[in-house]
Amino acid sequence: MSKITIFDHPLIQHKLAILRDEKTGSKQFRELISEIAMLMCYEATRDLELEDVEITTPMCKTQAKMLAGRKLAFVPILRAGCGMLDAMLEMVPAAKVGHIGLYRDEETHQPVEYYNKLPNDINERDVFVLDPMLATGGSAVDAITIIKRSNPRSIKFLCIIAAPEGIEVLSEAHPDVQIFCAAKDSHLNENCYIVPGLGDAGDRIYGTK
Numbered sequence: 001m002s003k004i005t006i007f008d009h010p011l012i013q014h015k016l017a018i019l020r021d022e023k024t025g026s027k028q029f030r031e032l033i034s035e036i037a038m039l040m041c042y043e044a045t046r047d048l049e050l051e052d053v054e055i056t057t058p059m060c061k062t063q064a065k066m067l068a069g070r071k072l073a074f075v076p077i078l079r080a081g082c083g084m085l086d087a088m089l090e091m092v093p094a095a096k097v098g099h100i101g102l103y104r105d106e107e108t109h110q111p112v113e114y115y116n117k118l119p120n121d122i123n124e125r126d127v128f129v130l131d132p133m134l135a136t137g138g139s140a141v142d143a144i145t146i147i148k149r150s151n152p153r154s155i156k157f158l159c160i161i162a163a164p165e166g167i168e169v170l171s172e173a174h175p176d177v178q179i180f181c182a183a184k185d186s187h188l189n190e191n192c193y194i195v196p197g198l199g200d201a202g203d204r205i206y207g208t209k
Ligand code: PRP
Pocket: 077, 078, 079, 080, 081, 102, 103, 104, 105, 109, 111, 131, 132, 133, 134, 135, 136, 137, 138, 139, 140, 166, 192, 200, 201, 202, 203
């Protein structure tokens, strides 16, 4: 079973309430996705290793700590995962970026792959897969299966809203992948949308509906 972390931080919960609201327009929706991703990044990178370095302040030489040589890669699942990417890169500008394009077939709800470009050295990296929505879990499972073919050092999955069904499917398929989310919602509806959820994340980010 995957380890799951649900962020109950008041700032995240407050922003999530506005994000869910049907009256929130695309501009504010994008800003909120970004802000929540930045706060999640802060917590999800808590276990990065540090190393001692010597620096010189205007006053004297001193010991300080910097990130040890661990390399990261961020992999958004297109389209909606891209909404989380810039905030993650603000926090870790040295991370490399891969993209996996998947969309859910409207009838079957199964993910269909249409794009895949990962960093060449992903086998030396800790990977953070980004997608605001974990619904049936099909997209996350497929994206992580694709990434695992390149043997990354580790994989974490960061989403904003997760359905219990998706958590179970992802945990069973990839028990080694730690899951981070801001909320575990009630259930999926008959169209496999998360309830209460926030609707279609990609459409709300890009204003396509
Ligand atoms: C959404 C979402 C996830 C997927 C989750 O993408 O961003 O990738 O659905 O559903 P699942 O857990 O049931 O697979 P969508 O397929 O709508 O594509 P889009 O981001 O291009 O809108």
